[in-house]
Every structure is written in structure tokens, then in C-alpha cells.
Amino acid sequence: MGEKYKVELIEDLPADEKLSLYQSGEFVDLCRGPHLPNASYLKGSFKLLSVAGAYWRGSEKNRMLQRIYGTAFADKAALTAHLNLLEEAKKRDHRKLGRELDLFSIQDEAGAGFVIWHPKGALLRTLLEDFERRQHLKRGYDIVMGPQMLKADLWKRSGHFENYRENMYFTRIKDDDGTGEGQEYGIKPMNCLAHMLIYNSQLRSYRDLPLRYFELGTVHRHEASGVLHGLLRVRCFTQDDAHIICMPEQLQDEITRILEFVADIMRLFGFSYSMELSTRPEEKSIGSDADWERATAALIQALEANNLDYEINAGDGAFYGPKIDVKLKDALGREWQCATIQCDFTLPERFDLTYIGADGEKHRPVMLHRVILGSIERFIGILIEHYAGAFPLWLAPEQVRVLTVTEAHDEYAQKVRDELQAVGIRVKADLRNEKLGRKIREAQLDKIPYMLVIGDQEVASATVAPRLRKQGETLDAMSVARFLDHLQNELKETE
RNA sequence: GCCCACGUAGCUCAGUGGUGGAGCACUUCCUUGGUAAGGAAGAGGUCAUCGGUUCAAUCCCGAUCGUGGGCUCCA
Numbered sequence: 001m002g003e004k005y006k007v008e009l010i011e012d013l014p015a016d017e018k019l020s021l022y023q024s025g026e027f028v029d030l031c032r033g034p035h036l037p038n039a040s041y042l043k044g045s046f047k048l049l050s051v052a053g054a055y056w057r058g059s060e061k062n063r064m065l066q067r068i069y070g071t072a073f074a075d076k077a078a079l080t081a082h083l084n085l086l087e088e089a090k091k092r093d094h095r096k097l098g099r100e101l102d103l104f105s106i107q108d109e110a111g112a113g114f115v116i117w118h119p120k121g122a123l124l125r126t127l128l129e130d131f132e133r134r135q136h137l138k139r140g141y142d143i144v145m146g147p148q149m150l151k152a153d154l155w156k157r158s159g160h161f162e163n164y165r166e167n168m169y170f171t172r173i174k175d176d177d178g179t180g181e182g183q184e185y186g187i188k189p190m191n192c193l194a195h196m197l198i199y200n201s202q203l204r205s206y207r208d209l210p211l212r213y214f215e216l217g218t219v220h221r222h223e224a225s226g227v228l229h230g231l232l233r234v235r236c237f238t239q240d241d242a243h244i245i246c247m248p249e250q251l252q253d254e255i256t257r258i259l260e261f262v263a264d265i266m267r268l269f270g271f272s273y274s275m276e277l278s279t280r281p282e283e284k285s286i287g288s289d290a291d292w293e294r295a296t297a298a299l300i301q302a303l304e305a306n307n308l309d310y311e312i313n314a315g316d317g318a319f320y321g322p323k324i325d326v327k328l329k330d331a332l333g334r335e336w337q338c339a340t341i342q343c344d345f346t347l348p349e350r351f352d353l354t355y356i357g358a359d360g361e362k363h364r365p366v367m368l369h370r371v372i373l374g375s376i377e378r379f380i381g382i383l384i385e386h387y388a389g390a391f392p393l394w395l396a397p398e399q400v401r402v403l404t405v406t407e408a409h410d411e412y413a414q415k416v417r418d419e420l421q422a423v424g425i426r427v428k429a430d431l432r433n434e435k436l437g438r439k440i441r442e443a444q445l446d447k448i449p450y451m452l453v454i455g456d457q458e459v460a461s462a463t464v465a466p467r468l469r470k471q472g473e474t475l476d477a478m479s480v481a482r483f484l485d486h487l488q489n490e491l492k493e494t495e
Numbered sequence: 496g497c498c499c500a501c502g503u504a505g506c507u508c509a510g511u512g513g514u515g516g517a518g519c520a521c522u523u524c525c526u527u528g529g530u531a532a533g534g535a536a537g538a539g540g541u542c543a544u545c546g547g548u549u550c551a552a553u554c555c556c557g558a559u560c561g562u563g564g565g566c567u568c569c570a
Contacts, residue, residue, distance in 0.1 A: 054565065055497075055498090069564090108560065108561050109560095112560085112561065112562090219570090223568080224496045224497090224567080225561090226497070226565090227567080233569070234570095237570065239570065337569080338570075339570095340570075376570095405527085405528070406527045406528065433526085433527080433528095434533090435526095435529090435532085435533065437528085437531060437533090438532055441532055442531085443531090444530095455529055456529090465529090465530085
């Protein structure tokens with residue numbers, strides 16, 4: 001029949017496997033089934049969506065075939081619901097909102113996968129980063145910073161050169177006299193090396209442990225061009241990265257603390273999540289089997305001690321250790337990977353990390369690599385889609401906009417703006433020669449949480465008339481002081 | 496990186512082998528208007544880049560860069 005791919009599938013099946021064939025009219029197919037007996041069962045509840053290439057049996061070593069994507073439901077209402085969800089996702093697309101809200105751009109002339117943060121986006125990012133610094137300090141982390149590149153020899157020692165080279169950027173500069181080979185440097189794709197160098201800068205005692213080094217570390221990774229996608233997949237990003245160096249007997253406690261940290265943060269943003277445990281990769285990994293088993297066991301123990309459900313993702317670990325991945329679910333029910341906790345016995349070995357135990361002898365600590373948000377870029381992309389661009393008050397680049405009815409109200413409006421700004425509220429005044437309806441529409445499109453309307457009444461009574469972004473609700477006119485109380489109450493949780 | 500498609504004004508998009516268009520945004524003027532778009536005029540483009548075919552290319556062909564949907568990979 002010329003069906004060489006179906007024949008290949010049959011040849012690979014065990015000899016005793018049952019084969020099933022389905023027939024619809026003249027069309028006969030090899031399929032595990034079941035098939036619908038007749039296409040009339042679908043009656044308008046299916047739709048073809050797109051066409052794309054796909055590797056035969058999912059391996060890039062194989063030929064690429066054309067795949068036609070379609071979707072079908074039991075009835076038309078279910079199809080419509082699904083299409084509406086796709087429509088809603090399109091409206092929330094962070095690339096579209098990123099441009100509309102003037103948060104960031106990615107430009108050809110600067111390079112693919114490199115994000116340029118505009119004032120509002122850079123402010124949003126700064127707010128998120130400051131929040132993270134406060135949260136980490138509260139939980140006993142130390143803030144550290146490492147350089148953007150380190151000598152290539154160090155990456156050879158860590159195993160990155162051997163296992164991660166194709167994703168790394170390297171640079172070589174001639175010797176000072178302009179001759180010779182010079183020194184080769186690797187731009188960091190991960191932050192752990194500098195953290196280990198900090199650890200090794202002194203002799204450490206068991207009394208010092210655990211040490212928790214936190215860095216908002218910017219890394220560069222040369223990702224394949226075809227995988228780049230807005231903020232969700234870029235070539236330069238900043239991780240909320242920490243390395244916890246501890247004694248083996250502290251491991252479970254530290255993992256538990258991280259899991260609690262993740263729970264706190266996800267609750268604040270309104271994400272639910274699930275967890276996966278990833279084990280040793282089949283190729284490209286370092287360290288002994290015994291260490292991998294110990295590390296994997298430690299992660300499992302912590303998950304089970306905390307009664308957390310998880311799925312196993314065999315062979316999906318990092319090259320230096322197994323990991324727990326956290327998949328969060330956004331407002332539309334889509335899953336994203338952000339937080340990850342990786343248990344590592346190998347790099348402490350390679351960099352000869354030690355501490356002096358109570359017995360006066362040298363011992364080897366364990367290192368946990370972990371991120372909570374993952375990449376700040378990706379997390380902001382997810383937040384944009386999760387909130388549909390309407391950020392909660394604490395993250396909104398512009399929290400309040402003062403809107404005047406006519407220019408007669410400019411002076412009072414500026415006074416209101418200055419009062420709010422003086423106490424740290426992010427506020428702007430729209431004094432343009434436009435009608436109020438226009439100003440409201442634009443503030444609404446900019447998704448500003450609070451609008452303060454200022455007209456003759458407000459000037460006369462020294463009040464402001466707040467309008468909420470949410471469904472265009474309004475509050476009764478109130479004094480600036482009362483409005484400020486209202487805001488500060490809403491901001492309490494994230495300080 | 497691979498497959499397919501795409502690249503026209505700041506944005507969203509029409510269009511043609513022979514002087515490039517619309518809406519919104521922008522500038523100026525008029526308008527002083529109370530909860531989602533007041534009116535008029537004006538300015539704005541090497542049609543992604545480089546090369547080829549042609550008397551003539553934004554349009555046809557090739558390469559490069561970039562984007563989109565997937566695949567593979569990942570924070």
C-alpha cells in the first residue's frame with residue numbers, strides 16, 4: 001500500500017502484539033483506535049487549526065513530515081468553548097500586551113532573544129526584583145553577585161564546557177601587548193561558579209552551615225533560533241537563583257524550606273501548581289551513581305515528608321543532579337515551568353568544597369541549586385498573560401492617574417499628584433486638552449488600577465473621585481488622605 | 496537547528512512589473528467638554544538587508560537577518 005511509516009511501526013512491535021485496522025468508506029488505517037464509525041458524528045464540531053512540520057517519531061535525526069492539526073469535540077458547544085479559550089489566550093499574549101503597554105521590545109538590530117526593557121517594563125521588573133530581595137532576606141539568604149564572565153578553565157572544571165558548551169558564548173582577547181593567544185573567557189550560563197568561589201574564600205565550619213547565597217543572576221544561553229518566543233524563551237535572562245550549601249543531614253530541612261517558599265510566593269500570585277521529579281539523564285551527566293542515588297533519595301524524602309504529590313520524569317535531570325520542577329497553572333489553566341530545586345553532590349566535589357565538622361575533620365557539603373520564579377523575563381511574560389496586563393496594585397508601573405475635566409482643575413490636580421508622589425505612590429496626571437471620556441478610555445486601556453477624576457466638585461470640596469479599573473466601578477469622593485489609606489491597605493501583603 | 500508561512504508608516508493591515516494607500520497614533524489649530532474615542536488640517540515609508548532577472552523590481556528568483564505556527568530542546 002506504500003505506507004512505509006506504518007510498516008516501520010509494525011516491524012518494531014513485538015511479534016505477539018495485536019494489530020488493529022479501522023475502515024471508513026474506502027479508507028483503511030492501522031491504528032490502536034478507536035475510530036469514529038462515521039464522520040457525520042462530528043456534525044460541525046471539528047475545526048482544522050494549523051499545518052506544521054514534525055519529526056518522524058519525534059527525533060530530529062529523522063525525516064520531517066507535514067502534520068495537519070485539527071481539533072474535535074463531542075458537540076458544537078464544546079468546540080466553541082475551546083475556540084473561545086484560544087481567542088482569549090490570543091488577547092492576553094504577552095508579546096501583544098508588552099507592546100501595547102509599552103513594557104519591552106525585542107528588536108532585530110539588537111539581536112534575537114535579547115529583551116530591551118522600556119521604562120514601564122523596567123519599573124515592573126525592578127518592583128518584582130525588590131520584592132524578591134526582601135523575601136530572601138526574610139528567609140535567611142545572603143545577597144551575592146558574581147561577574148558576567150569567568151575564565152574558560154573554570155567552566156572546564158565544572159563540566160559546563162564538556163556538557164553545555166554549545167549553549168555558551170565565549171570570548172577571547174589578546175594579551176596586553178597585543179600579541180599571543182590571550183585568555184579565553186566563558187560568559188556565564190549559570191550562576192553557581194561564583195557562589196562556590198565565595199564559599200571557598202574562607203575555611204568553613206559546620207557552625208556556618210547552611211549558607212544560602214542568593215543572586216539575581218543574569219545569564220546568557222545560546223538557544224536554538226527556532227525556540228525563541230517573546231519573554232518566555234530568550235537568550236539573556238535573569239534568574240532568582242540561590243545556592244544552598246549545607247551538611248547532608250540538613251538537606252531535607254532545607255528542601256522543605258524551599259518548598260514552603262515556593263508555596264508562599266505562588267499563593268501571592270494566585271497560581272496553583274504541581275510537581276515533577278526528574279532523574280539522571282542517560283547521556284551527558286557527571287558524578288557517581290551512588291551520589292545520584294543519594295541526591296534523588298533526598299528529594300523524594302523531602303517531598304514525601306511534606307505529603308506532596310509528584311510525578312516522575314525519568315532522565316530529565318540537570319547534568320549535575322536530579323531536580324524537582326514546579327509547574328504552575330495560570331488563569332487560563334495553562335501550565336508553565338518556573339521553580340526548580342536541584343540537588344548536587346558533584347560540583348562540591350569538583351570544586352573541593354569542605355567544612356570542618358564537630359570532629360575537627362574536613363567534610364564534604366551538599367549544594368542545592370534553586371530558583372523560585374525561574375527567569376524574571378519568563379515570569380513576567382507569564383504574569384502579563386495571567387493578569388491580562390492588569391497588574392495588581394503593588395506591581396502596576398502606574399498605580400494612579402489623575403484626570404482633569406478641564407484646565408481649570410490643573411492646579412489642584414497637580415497638588416494631588418505631588419502629595420501622592422511624595423509618599424511613594426506611582427502617579428501621573430493627565431492634563432491634556434481632551435474630554436474626560438477620552439482620558440478615562442486611555443487610562444482604562446493602559447490598565448491603571450485607580451483613576452482620580454478632578455472637576456469643579458472635587459476642587460470645591462478638596463476631594464478626589466476614584467474610579468476603579470475593575471468593571472469601571474467608582475467610589476464616593478474622598479479626601480486624599482483617605483484615598484491613601486485605601487491604597488496602603490491594599491499594598492500591605494507584599495511589603 | 497529543522498518544516499511551512501510571513502516581513503509595506505510608530506501600531507494594525509490593504510495594494511501593484513512602470514509617481515505607494517487606509518485606520519489608529521503623532522504635530523498644529525478649533526473646541527472647555529463629568530466617567531471608554533469632539534472636529535479640521537498637516538507631517539510621516541530606500542516597501543527587512545544584500546545580490547540576481549528585466550528597458551524598468553516593493554512586486555519575480557536566490558541568499559542573509561528577523562518574526563509566526565509547530566518539531567526538537569529548555570529557566
